[in-house]
Amino acid sequence: MNIGTNKKIQWCPGCGNYAIYSAFKNVVERNIENGKLIKENIVLVSGIGCHGYITNYYDLNSFHPIHGRVPPLATGMRIANDLLTVVGFAGDGDVYAEGMNHIIQAARRNTDITMIVHDNSVYGLTTGQFTPTSPKGFKGRSTPFGNPERPLNPITLMIVSRGTFVARGFSGDVKHLEYLFERAIFHRGFSIVDVIQPCVTFNNTYEFFRKRVYRLEDTDYKPNDFEKAVEKSLEWGDKIPIGVFYEEETDTYEKLVRGHENFFFNRDVPDITEILTEKS
Amino acid sequence: MSKWKSITGAQAVAEAMRQINPDVVAAYPITPQTPIVEQFASFVANGIVDTEMIPVESEHSAMSCTVGASAAGARAMCATASQGLALMWEVVAAVPGLRLPIVMPIVNRALSAPINIHCDHSDSMGATTIGWIQIYSENAQEAYENTLLAIRLAEHKDVLLPVMVMQDGFIISHGVENVEIFDDDAVRKFVGERNPDRYLLDVDHPYTIGPLALPDYYFEIKRQQEEAMQNALKVYLEVGDELSKISGHKYPYFEEYKTEDAEVVIVVLSSTAGTAKDAVDELREEGKKVGLIKPILFRPFPYKEMRKALEKFKAIGVLDRSIAFGAYAPLYTEVRNALFESENKPKLQSYVYGLGGKDIFKSDIKKVFEELLSGNVNPEEQRYIRLRG
Numbered sequence: 001m002n003i004g005t006n007k008k009i010q011w012c013p014g015c016g017n018y019a020i021y022s023a024f025k026n027v028v029e030r031n032i033e034n035g036k037l038i039k040e041n042i043v044l045v046s047g048i049g050c051h052g053y054i055t056n057y058y059d060l061n062s063f064h065p066i067h068g069r070v071p072p073l074a075t076g077m078r079i080a081n082d083l084l085t086v087v088g089f090a091g092d093g094d095v096y097a098e099g100m101n102h103i104i105q106a107a108r109r110n111t112d113i114t115m116i117v118h119d120n121s122v123y124g125l126t127t128g129q130f131t132p133t134s135p136k137g138f139k140g141r142s143t144p145f146g147n148p149e150r151p152l153n154p155i156t157l158m159i160v161s162r163g164t165f166v167a168r169g170f171s172g173d174v175k176h177l178e179y180l181f182e183r184a185i186f187h188r189g190f191s192i193v194d195v196i197q198p199c200v201t202f203n204n205t206y207e208f209f210r211k212r213v214y215r216l217e218d219t220d221y222k223p224n225d226f227e228k229a230v231e232k233s234l235e236w237g238d239k240i241p242i243g244v245f246y247e248e249e250t251d252t253y254e255k256l257v258r259g260h261e262n263f264f265f266n267r268d269v270p271d272i273t274e275i276l277t278e279k280s
Numbered sequence: 281m282s283k284w285k286s287i288t289g290a291q292a293v294a295e296a297m298r299q300i301n302p303d304v305v306a307a308y309p310i311t312p313q314t315p316i317v318e319q320f321a322s323f324v325a326n327g328i329v330d331t332e333m334i335p336v337e338s339e340h341s342a343m344s345c346t347v348g349a350s351a352a353g354a355r356a357m358c359a360t361a362s363q364g365l366a367l368m369w370e371v372v373a374a375v376p377g378l379r380l381p382i383v384m385p386i387v388n389r390a391l392s393a394p395i396n397i398h399c400d401h402s403d404s405m406g407a408t409t410i411g412w413i414q415i416y417s418e419n420a421q422e423a424y425e426n427t428l429l430a431i432r433l434a435e436h437k438d439v440l441l442p443v444m445v446m447q448d449g450f451i452i453s454h455g456v457e458n459v460e461i462f463d464d465d466a467v468r469k470f471v472g473e474r475n476p477d478r479y480l481l482d483v484d485h486p487y488t489i490g491p492l493a494l495p496d497y498y499f500e501i502k503r504q505q506e507e508a509m510q511n512a513l514k515v516y517l518e519v520g521d522e523l524s525k526i527s528g529h530k531y532p533y534f535e536e537y538k539t540e541d542a543e544v545v546i547v548v549l550s551s552t553a554g555t556a557k558d559a560v561d562e563l564r565e566e567g568k569k570v571g572l573i574k575p576i577l578f579r580p581f582p583y584k585e586m587r588k589a590l591e592k593f594k595a596i597g598v599l600d601r602s603i604a605f606g607a608y609a610p611l612y613t614e615v616r617n618a619l620f621e622s623e624n625k626p627k628l629q630s631y632v633y634g635l636g637g638k639d640i641f642k643s644d645i646k647k648v649f650e651e652l653l654s655g656n657v658n659p660e661e662q663r664y665i666r667l668r669g
């Protein structure tokens with residue numbers, strides 16, 4: 001099984017996107033092979049930014065919308081046809097800036113979609129401006145004296161927005177990313193993996209994070225307590241946790257609203273096999 | 281003393297903004313507008329301008345922030361392109377009704393979908409009906425000068441309308457040319473300071489901006505906006521005359537190139553006019569009587585003047601870099617409109633070219649001229665240049 005395409009990958013050598021790309025590829029291939037995922041039922045949505053090319057490199061159904069609108073698109077797809085496995089790829093400039101309100105609404109709505117955020121704290125495609133996750137003091141092209149704003153914490157934000165699966169990954173740890181992606185995809189409800197993903201060209205933070213990150217899964221932390229999760233999400237300094245911060249099983253939006261009735265299959269349209277076998 | 285600088289169209293506009301020295305600039309990066317803001321940010325960082333620069337989280341916020349600053353009495357600017365203009369549209373559409381003289385450079389780029397970062401005019405042509413003045417620039421020099429002119433035009437008491445100043449994405453915004461940057465003091469004197477009659481931070485004269493106006497007054501307010509738009513035609517020429525004293529250049533509604541004895545002309549906006557001039561020159565050497573009209577002021581559209589200029593030709597080809605799906609192309613529509621009252625209507629032909637950055641060459645323009653000269657035209661047909669078969 002190979003879900004890669006023959007498109008030449010255009011990211012800079014060393015870009016954190018490669019780790020996300022290969023981790024996701026491994027997870028999807030493995031689960032198609034073992035029958036847990038159906039290739040035709042997977043839909044990818046990717047936002048604007050360098051990461052947006054990712055859908056070109058997978059031989060899977062995909063949609064490349066306008067800036068910031070990955071979560072509502074993914075929500076619409078899932079609500080229309082809940083047999084789909086919908087995965088949205090987006091950047092920090094995409095979902096935490098231009099499209100900020102959508103990710104909050106998607107989290108609290110708890111539609112069964114997975115968001116993978118390529119969080120490099122910089123606009124790489126427009127060559128190095130600060131984003132809402134850039135640290136205070138970050139010097140970029142638009143902030144030569146340093147970013148005056150305090151960064152938002154996506155993990156805290158997603159937990160308090162009542163996302164039902166909230167995790168942080170690091171693109172320097174591909175095996176761990178695979179673990180997180182697999183759990184996120186099979187989580188029933190809204191799941192998000194915010195991936196710390198250094199931009200080798202405009203914000204190379206590999207060294208900074210490699211020294212600091214540790215896996216929550218290697219500790220006795222249990223991601224089942226809302227208040228502890230909020231507290232844990234605030235840990236940021238000499239030690240930076242990666243892993244699952246919060247997980248909760250609760251009814252999805254689609255179940256609550258219509259008990260999984262499938263709009264797609266209930267449309268009054270002819271069976272595709274009838275159309276294909278019809279003599280013209 | 282003016283200075284010659286080898287800079288891009290984006291940098292040329294940033295130079296204009298440096299001399300304008302606006303109080304507030306709010307923007308969000310979008311290709312191919314980014315280098316305008318980047319260059320301007322370096323002016324802010326180096327203390328060359330006094331501007332408060334606010335890099336916001338989206339274009340919707342960028343225009344909202346600019347509106348807030350302008351309403352408070354500041355000279356406020358923004359810059360964007362394509363999807364950015366589309367995202368800020370809700371606020372963009374409100375600005376003329378608020379009568380805020382915001383000047384916004386636009387770097388023309390195709391609208392999604394499909395996603396495309398290259399030049400066409402589908403972004404700004406979508407905003408022709410909401411009350412912004414629109415000025416199109418052929419090259420970096422014009423983009424620079426039109427930005428200066430726009431400030432005075434926007435802030436004139438008989439106008440008080442926002443202005444978009446267009447340049448072609450990448451072709452002009454990222455292409456380096458020699459640009460004459462006029463003397464700082466002379467330009468600063470020309471642009472002056474914004475001196476609004478009323479503003480929000482004037483605590484002695486409190487007033488409200490943007491309140492509800494239902495069927496009682498909404499219509500009347502819109503009528504005033506239209507009057508201001510008509511005033512802009514006159515003010516544009518007056519302000520242009522003043523700028524001429526510094527630049528030595530003319531600021532007509534449209535440029536007429538080798539049209540005196542021309543039999544057929546092409547009408548085309550922005551950078552393609554430069555290419556077309558070369559085609560005109562070469563065909564002239566072969567003895568063909570061809571010329572070019574390049575509209576500059578597109579809103580308000582100078583119908584009467586355009587009619588007078590156009591009705592003497594035998595055939596006119598109008599080249600549009602956008603489609604008005606289901607209707608005649610935007611520039612072609614205006615040319616047709618302008619000629620309605622004419623007793624000697626030339627033959628007309630509409631061409632669409634260059635969508636999504638598709639190149640147009642001198643040879644393509646020569647073919648258009650040949651077609652016009654041959655008389656093979658149909659005013660109801662839209663033809664396409666360099667479209668894959």
